Amino acid sequence: MTAPTLDMPAVTAFIEAAVAAPSLHNAQPWKFQFHRGNGTLRLYADLERELPKTDPDNRGLHLGCGAALFNLRVAAVAAGREPTVRLLPDDSDPTLLAEVDLTAGASPDDPLALLQPAIRRRHTSRYPFLEDDIPDVLRDGLCVAAHLEGARLVFPDVWHVQSVLDLTHDAEFREAWAPDVRGETADWVRTEPSSEISPSDGIPAEALGPGQWGASSPVRDLTVGRTVAGRGWAPFEKRPHIALLGTAQDHQVDWLRAGQALERVWLEATLDGLVASLTSQPLEWPELRWAVRDPTSAMAHVQMVIRLGYGPEGRPTPRRPVAEVLDIL
Template sequence: MENGYTVEQLRSAATDAIRAPSLHNVQPWRFRLRDGGIEVLVDPTRRLPATDPSGWGARVACGAALFNLRLALAAAGAPATVRLRPYPAEPDVLARLLPDLPRRPSPAEQDLYSAIPRRFSNRAPFWPDPVPADARWRLGEAARAEHCWLELLIGVSAVNAFAEIAHGAHRVLERDPAYGAEREAWVRAEHAPDGIPAAAGGVQAEPQDLLPSRGFGGVQRAPGRDFEPEPLVAVLGSAGNTAVDQVVAGQALQRMLLTATDAGLSVSMLSQPIEVPSAREQLRMSLGRFGTPQMVMRIGYGQPGWPTPRRPVDEVLDLPVHLA
């Protein structure tokens, strides 16, 4: 299409976009070509009513997919200008991308783009090696580049205080039968195109664990394979908590995750303190931050693994009838 993106560009970029993370790997996104622009939509049929009643998680996930989409287009020499929530009457349309001036990708963009297929959530215990200062700085810069803030919890007292908040939120969530049933419904057999494969569910929780973990059918851990006693915990936050703020936070999250992958780091996400409003506010106050915490991550060095499966890209594309 003249002066706009083509179906081929949409399909190629969306193939990378769908590698973004999402709660329970539900993949709540769709991509549409309209009037030469690529639009990112949240798929209302893939929301989690018990886990994510407000749609926060779906919008963060779509923001992460949007960052991959931006990166893929830039890597192909066709960068985009982005408008968030472009149509007030269509709230499920979260972003619209139009071609910017063509240019070669920067080395930083190439490095992040190459990390997309290697990124995955690592729910297993990490090695005791500390995350070096330069890698921590890069993670903070990644958040700031997407207009968000990052707080690293370093030291026993800070991590223990967070652990108390996280366990409290975890207990609240686990008391809801619908929450547990929804989680179990998304545990999948190997090679399923969505959900959490049982083998990727991490190890089963034990009483001595410092931080809570969801029960995704994880395996029994080997003796001596406890979680690290002083994990690096990172809290990602945005200026506010509107739908636009959540999409912005999703983009920052994905830039951080790809930056971590490029640095050889592993990451697992701890969203329980974000899912419980009182715990989220308690976390914000404990950090002394303005704005809203949007995701918590555990970061370190871990055993190599593999990304979880994704649906075929054509299942998430909406094309004009004459081009489909």
């Protein structure tokens, strides 16, 4: 079934949903092209927004773009269109990450449409979570969500959770002694709250949450050595619920799939009443990343460490306007 011709309000709505996705330091490393003639949207990596010190292989960049692609798919299905996606469609252009054909009509009962309300609600929560357990039925549902996108989600046991925490603290120590990494983070993380003249990217002070007493939870301190006015301190949960998202292979296409899986898991979790934060710190050091994986699982490459639980919703972070990221051809 062919859907009606796309108009610009519809295309704008799809991109607004896409750019609500998470990305490393909220750098928003994506660009889009809409081709009127054939009704396709193209997703490109914006290499002017890469993080060469923190993310030298651009793995995190691909995860963020994959998350944006998933949001676009959700918005398209909710609008009655079936997105047909080709990942890395042009070997001669490595910045072209995906091409999405939006000319077909979607099934009215496509489950992706149910996720649309969560796109605007999903925010990183860097606050303390409750100690409450996450029911098995919800954990199982999140694992299924990852599987549907070609990835795997594992909830490690208590022993391995502590191992992940130890590796995270090791990564924090390494970062503290890496001024180039800390400098790059400072370029994107602000110590002052948002204002009318604030940038449309990066992380403002109000989205940081309190500083952590102790080191019981894998919440990244993005302002090490800098003062944030009015920011308090708080104890965090002693038994954090951590999930590892990973893939069997570790190529560009796997990173894009993992980004889509990450966003699907996060949107499902949001509808389930859960909040989340991410940490990639131990994954940014090759000598630590291999040790993060759960040795009891078949997961070969961990792509993200996800902290889940019940607690305050995170504060929104700014977004680039559609006109800045979308070209019409």
